[in-house]
Amino acid sequence: MGFDEIFQELYEYVRREMEAGGAHAFDHVERVLKLAVRLALEEGADLEVVRFAALLHDIERAREDKGEVDCHAVASAERARQLLLERGLSEEFARRVAECIRSHRFRKNEEPKSLEAKVLSDADKLDATGAVGIARAYLFGGRYGQRLWEEEPKKERFYPGMNAEEYSPRTEYELKLSKLKDRMFTASGRRIAERRSRFMKLFFEELEREVKGED
Ligand SMILES: [Fe+2]
Known part of the structure; x- marks a missing residue:
């Protein structure tokens, strides 16, 4: 074969x-x-x-x-x-x-070394950014009963077992998703991550305006 x-x-x-x-x-x-x-x-x-x-x-x-x-x-x-x-x-x-x-x-002690490993790592992180990244964060948050918005993002990421009602995907965005663009290993990955990150930023800014009834 x-x-x-x-x-x-x-x-x-x-x-x-x-x-x-x-x-x-x-x-x-x-x-x-x-x-x-x-x-x-x-x-x-x-x-x-x-x-x-x-x-x-x-x-x-x-x-x-x-x-x-x-x-x-x-x-x-x-x-x-x-x-x-x-x-x-x-x-x-x-x-x-x-x-x-x-x-x-x-992980610090197991960074991707080969070009192929860098490509896989970038592709996997990219799937947590942009519109897909937001959608996945809300699917996950919804499964545990999180809210749509929180005034102040938390200092610690949510994990199952914590009080979900105190959380919204905004914390996941602030603490993790917004930082993935800095963890790319290839030039192509970085370019896509930057575009997707701009979209996530716009989304959460728009969401905040709407939640506050400002727009
Ligand atoms: Fe994966």
Whole structure:
């Protein structure tokens, strides 16, 4: 089997598995895949490594949410390596894909090193910016019963178990989403992040005016 057939088969496999896990996780994977392919072409990264890494990057996410694994990036990298080896792809290819996945969750001690890892990291962060970033923050906030607006953003990000009624996605924007543009590794990623960030800023400024009945 060539790369395309293996990719198609794995695409269906990942979709079935992630949809069973719920929470629209596969929608995120599809968006990241499109962005990652675009960035790979613009940056001259290895397209095969990037698209397999994007497809498999969150495959163990649901297990982290259930508390079955500590870090979904580490668990997804290992699972991806196995899935690729089982399908006859080389050790070297599987290792390169796994390395991208391991470092896609930004940690100080595990910064993306290869161009392909930088592309995946940027694509994943871009999916938390712009209109999509806002929409995702409101979907998440709504699930936990957050409000639409808060006068003063909090000093700490919301996580399940906190009092959701004291929060709105504005805190998530101030503390996290507005800063993602400074965590891009590629020039193409930075350009898209800057455009998307301007839109988020405008959105929250407009929201504030409307909430206050000023406009
Ligand atoms: Fe992701």
